[in-house]
Amino acid sequence: MKFALSTLGLPGMPLPEVAHLAARTGYTGVELRAHPESHIHPHLTPTQRKAVTAEFKKARIEILSIAGYARVADRADNTDLPQLIDLARDLGASYLRVFPGGADNPHADDTAVHRLAQAAQQPGVGTGGVRILLETHDSHRTGEAIARVLNRIEGKENKQNTGALWDVMHTWLGGETPAESYRHLAPHLGYTQVKDIASASDTTPLPLGKGALPLSECLALLPSDGWVCWEYEKRWYPEAAPLPELLQAGREYLTQLLAGTAK
Incomplete structure (x- = not known):
């Protein structure tokens, strides 16, 4: 398993x-x-894009993903989606x-299917390029709702160029068990976001393993060569503990879960 961290937990950090x-x-992405x-x-x-890629390449850190904010099922047009695709391509994500x-x-559903199929045909998406994850x-x-959309995308190439991002908190809040979520998402899965929270009514981010989310069950379902990204939502919860001091323990906890040695 490979581990990445999200910059959502590091607001403002250069x-x-x-x-x-x-x-x-100990993160590689x-x-x-x-x-x-x-x-x-x-x-x-x-020039700035080249500088970003050079910085992470020098540190031997892979740019796994660009977390954009385009909303493909909205009524309004997503005019920034082509720009985000170009950005992800240029940064090597x-x-x-x-x-x-x-x-x-x-x-x-209809809107999302149409927009994703269109985006899947854009330059920079596909073989050697970017895969778009919902x-x-x-x-x-x-997982059922995401699969309902992705299962309707037609064409082998379009299906390969789109996929799913499993945020384990949202599927849990939606009432699915990890097994149910994974069954729906597995044919489409790009990577998985993990986090931890106290309860459904208190989603303030906590250190991994200190909350209510079934992380052990989720990780047990994932392929051994997959990516897991810790999304710590410090940006939305300024009162949460600073992420940098939690990162190493969080990565060690995920490693222990995979090895079956976490306490």
């Missing part, structure tokens, strides 16, 4: 520090949040995360 921190605490308030966004110049959204759309979130927080 990218060279992120790369150094990931390497020092990063999920880079793409947002105007962060260091990663579609308006980076070509394997994946681009998109959200469903869709709460205001009675035809959310996260368990928003109106489609369960």
Whole structure:
């Protein structure tokens, strides 16, 4: 299993520090949040993009994914999706995360299927490029809901160029067991986001293993060569403990879960 960290838990941290921190605490990949308030966004110049890739390459940290905020099931057009695809391609990311959204759309599934199929045909997506992953979130927080969309995408190439991102908190909040979520998501799975929270009513991020999420059950289902990314939502919960001091223990805990030695 390979471990990545999300920069959502490191708001404002300069990218060279992120790369150094990931390497020092035993992670081999990063999920880079793409947002105007962060260091990663579609308006980076070509020179800036090359500098980002060089920084992580120097630290031997893989840019696993670009976490974008396009919502493919919304009524409104996602005009930033092509720009996010270009950004992910230029940074050498394997994946681009998109959200469903869709709460205001009675035809959310149809819209998402159409948009994902279109995006799957764009330059930079596919063989040697980026795969677009729909996260368990928003109106489609369960594995069943995400699979309902992805199963409708037609064409071998389109199916290969799209997939699922399993956020284990959202499927749990949606009432699925890990086995149910994985059964729906396995044919489409790109990678998995882990986290921990106290309860369904208190989603403040906690150190891994200190909360209620069934992390052991989730990890036991995953392929041994897969990626697991710790998404610690410090950006939305400023009162949460700082992530840097938790990272090494979190990675060790995940390793122990996989080995069956966690206490």
